[in-house]
Amino acid sequence: MSTSTEVRWLTADEQRAWRSFRDGTARLSDVLAHELESTCGLSVHEYEVLVRLSERDGRTMRMSELADGIAHSRSRLTHTIRRMEERGLVERVACSADARGVNCSMTAQGWEVLVAAAPLHVQSVRTHLVDVLTPEQFQALGxxxxxxxxxxxxxxxHTD
Amino acid sequence: MSTSTEVRWLTADEQRAWRSFRDGTARLSDVLAHELESTCGLSVHEYEVLVRLSERDGRTMRMSELADGIAHSRSRLTHTIRRMEERGLVERVACSADARGVNCSMTAQGWEVLVAAAPLHVQSVRTHLVDVLTPEQFQALGxxxxxxxxxxxxxxxHTD
DNA sequence: TTTCGTTAGTTCAAAGTTGTACTACAGTGA
DNA sequence: TCACTGTAGTACAACTTTGAACTAACGAAA
Structure with a gap:
């Protein structure tokens, strides 16, 4: 990764931008998480699982596909899904095509929880992010x- | 917070931008955290504590000021600082001005750890964020x- | 000065997260 | 068909985070 003697420190402008970015994203995700949790009783991770499932035929996905999609470790996903299963939001079914696999699918109750949560969460995202910026700013951010x-x-x- | 019947869903463009933002920031902070942890043995939270202390006269701050600055709960800060104290990076001293308070200050060893970590972390931030964008893009992001x-x-x- | 509300920080128990180790199955290739 | 390598998911133990309850001290007002 190049020589270790030359350090390209951030300029004052870069430093400012970096801190704004870091603090802004941290506080934003805090607020969104708290609002979703308090209004719907869902963590953002659980919400994300429901959203992904809802977009699939049969509202079903393989565990590993879910884990990759939301960038969670397998272990973490197992825990998350177990908790959600206990609350009746999803259920796990052995995968017929691959006996190692497990299909995770959304229950009717999970669907209802998502339908109730989505407008509130979208509103949160609007209030604290989208509507705070101009459309151009937001697209540039994306x-x-x-x-x-x-x-x-x-x-x-390939660091070569 | 307005009526509950009308939901302003995100447009397709907004949805795309929002997902890029959410996934991008999540993966970025994952990578930065892992690189800092593996090269320096510091979590980003610990690094942040050291940076804040380093910027103060006497390399000392009140616990609550630290907690507010990095947006951590008091409880979480207590744990973080206890762990850092056990490793000799900081130390806690009763505050003479306010007997309820505790001053947290950086040790010489903490300083050395920060001095070693900073160039590596800055390089990470450059590699995965700053240098991936044009200067204008990065400033706009900030x-x-x-x-x-x-x-x-x-x-x-005031939602009124 | 005593009482009351507030602030500073810690402690505790519950919950979430991490990484490693483990079991089971799949898909090669001899 | 047998071993072998890789993949899917879970179990376990260590660690971190959370929120509420707690102790102690400050500051103001009666």
Whole structure:
């Protein structure tokens, strides 16, 4: 990763932008998490699981696909899904095609919880993010983070 | 907070931008955390504590000021500082001005750890964020998140 | 000065997260 | 068909975070 003697410190402008970004994203996700939790009794992770399932035929996904999609460790997903299953939001069924696999699918109750939660969560996102920015600012934000995501997906293998 | 019947769903563009933002920030903070942890043995929270202390005269701050600054609960800060104290990075001293208070200050060892960590962390931030964007994009990102932060600080009291 | 509300920080127990180790099955290839 | 390597998911133990309850001290008002 290049020589270790030369450090390219952040300029004053970069430092400011970096701190705004770090603090802003941290506080934003705090607020969104708290609002979702207090109004709907869902963590953002659980909400995310329900959203992903809702977008599939049969409202069903393999555990590993879910884990990859929301960038959680397998272990963490197992715990999350177990808790959600205990509350009747999802259920697990052995996968017929691959006996190692488990299909996670949304229950009717899970669907209802999602339908109730979605408008509230969308409103939160609007209130604290989308409507705070101009449409151009928000699109630019999306484009920038898309570039970052892109870089991270392709990136860290070939440092050569 | 307005009537509950009308839901302003996100447009397709907004949805895309929101998902890029959410996933991008999540994956970015994951990577930065892992790199800092593996190269320096510090969590980003611990690093942040050291940075804040390093910027003060006497490299000392009150516990509550630290907690507010990095938006952590008091409880969480107590735990974090206890762990850091056990590793010799900081120390706690009763506050002479206010007998309820505790001053947290950085040790010489804490300083050395920070000095070693800073260039590596800055390089991480450059590699995965700053250098992935154009300077204009990065400044725009900072400005946008600054607006969000601003809104959150002033915001949630007066919805009238 | 005593009482009351507030602030500072810690403690405790419950819940969530992490990484490793483990079991079971799948898909090669000899 | 047998071993072998890889993949799917869970179990376990250690660690971190959360929120509420608690102790102690400050500051103001009666």
């Amino acid at each position: 484009a920038a983070m898309d570039a970052v995501r892109e870089h991270l997906s392709g990136g860290p293998c | 400005a946008a998140m600054d607006a969000v932060r601003e809104h959150l600080s002033g915001g949630p009291c």
